Amino acid sequence: MRLRLGIASLAAAALLAPASGQASELEVFSNTQLNVQNQWRDGSTTTVVPLYEFLSLSGRNIEIPGGQLLFQVDAWGGVNLGKNPWWNGYSNTGSWSGDLNLAYVQGRFLNNQLRVTLGRQTIGIGNSRMLQLDGGSFQAVIHKMFTLDGYVGVPTTQRFTAYGNVYSANPTIGDLAVGGRLGFAWTTWVNVGFSAAFAWDQGQSTRENLAIDLKFSPVSWMYLLGYADWSLFANEYYGSLGSQIADANLSLVFPVSPFLQFTAEYTYTVPALALPYNSVLWVFSDNTRQYLGASARVGLEYFKINVPLDFDVGYRRIFGVWNGDETTNTSSTTTGDRYYLRASWRPTKNATVGAEGSRLFMPAQGYWQARAFGSLRMYGITGTLDFQGYWFDQPVNAISTSMIGSATLGYDVGSGFAVVGALQGGATPYYSSYLSGLVKLTYNASYRFREVYE
């Protein structure tokens, strides 16, 4: 565990040393933040005062023989200044906590046609489901029309503590994960890919999925996006294709302009197949979810009306189908609805005012939501206000409403530094009243090295 951290740190330190080749770039984002907040524990509240440091480093364009090198590190650490806070359920007992989100080195070779990445990274290609991985990956252009991606490694876990353990926060658990995607693209019309994702925990399969993804765009104002992820594992235990397709969706997007866009979508999922396949729970369920919806972004500027006012509106119909037990062979369908409407207005370049509302209806529970927000920036000072309320169909913890308001004030100090203070308060089903605050100092800057001015 310590060895891994040490290696990652030393690699970063070595790469940050003065470059011997051409100019490279280092981008730094630091967020030092002091929170004062309530935490709810067993019916009572506790005030905690954690101090956090979030640090991201990105080094780019580091010239090496035959290519370029890139590295990224993203980590956070926290120390408790009062009562012990709850560190997301892990390492609860200590005053210190932290984690390493990313730490990888990437080599780019053959005029960027080959990229090889080693370390802690996130894999988003194909059906990898944004897998966080300790291992290696590559992306290669093997022909003008074909690309090949691959990865192998250990699914990352929080605090390096739960590899191959059901307590892992990683949706893909196990001690080995392998996968990749073969992509084919032809002009602007077609981009299609075939991907595979496998994972094992102590030799037992936790994922065995094959997927196909498609983008079809015969005209510039329309895209058809499709995806289907098929479970090889479920194929062994379920006869119907509907129980074997873990996840599928089809979207029709009309990007008429940045101010006018329409989307229609259909999604099909089998929630049980989102579980690791070594979980006994997946054999208890025969439930599918389907979603049919449409959304639109309409900006008045599209209609030559010189008012920067945008509307987002959407609707989704929810279908939940489930089967009974082996003997009755009954099935039932529940339905739900989700609506949302959002309006945002930019009266000046440095001001935004917005309002939104939404409705979720499910037979067992649902809510109405309303929110208003605004931000204004003047003379380097940025102020924001945000109010949000929920009205629940059924009481939560015997309370039917939740109200929260927050205000922030920030100042750009200059040279990449900014300070922000925030206060938030409200009354929710779990806090009859509460007030929390934070103060943070952020630093965001890029450095270029080996620039030579005459």
Place this chain on the structure above:
Amino acid sequence: MNTRLLILPLALALFGCTSQAKKPEAQGPQPYKFPHGIHVESGVACVECHAPILKTTSLKENVIDVAIPKKSEVCSACHDPIPDYKPVQRFAPTVRFDHAGHLPRLKGAKDECQACHTKFTEPGTIEPPVPVMATCTSCHNHAQDFAVGRCTPCHRDLRKYEKPAKEYTHEANFLQTHGKWAKQSVTTCASCHDQTMCSQCHTATTRPMPPSVQFPEKVAAEFIHRGDWISRHSMEAGADPTSCSKCHGTGYCQSCHEFQGVASAMNPLGRDPHPSNWLAFHGSVARQNILSCAGCHNQGASSLCVTCHRVGGIGGSPHPPGFKGTTSQVGSNPTCKICHTSP
């Protein structure tokens, strides 16, 4: 502590780089000095000074491939003596380009250099004018590369471009659809975005707070977990359980439920989170949304459920109608063996 092991060398490295970086910032970029326009108008060929460009296969940082001749009839025609000019070698290439490969194709053109370079640096110029992209696409058909977002073979880094092409803007419901795009082209995303941006939301290592808490000043951002997420998270999970499980392993749910005493087995107050008469209808609830059960009861193969739902147990068969497991599969799958103790 592990974190300290990490922070120390990073801080040292950062300090070292910062020290080095201050030098150029203090001086600032020096303007270019050479008056190109008058020389071009006078008919001086570019290669009189830029002869090295004929053999240059790649653009290099702070190298402008210039070699001022000390003796030249062309220069002497106007200058006597020839000025001792020291060129400003300041150049930050944004693309990859092979001059040696391109120039032979322009042989015979009226002025081969000006086929691409229509503007030049003049005394006082800070940012050197570079040919626009249409210059490239007037000869090269990049529709294929553009369609799949394959920009970096030519472009070194797209981060400096403020307005990407229409096809790559992130308008409308991009938050909901960005995953669908990324499935095909994470390399395209990486042209502008680092993984550090992804990890602000997508991280199995668990940040201590959601982005909406870390960045309360970003009121216009569409953060998924904004506001009183705790009170409504079960409703969102009931409406779309798979969307939760794509980011959060059940261990994430379980750790919080145990800590807050929601998981009854770990509850010091002895509260049972299930409604009354739970035993009578828990099966149908599990059938409808097994992920809600998994928030507390997913212990891999050794779940609480198998206490009753096992061969010879009082719970009966848990399998749904379409299940087709065979005895041979029981023998090969350790999970099956938890209940099916004898194949």
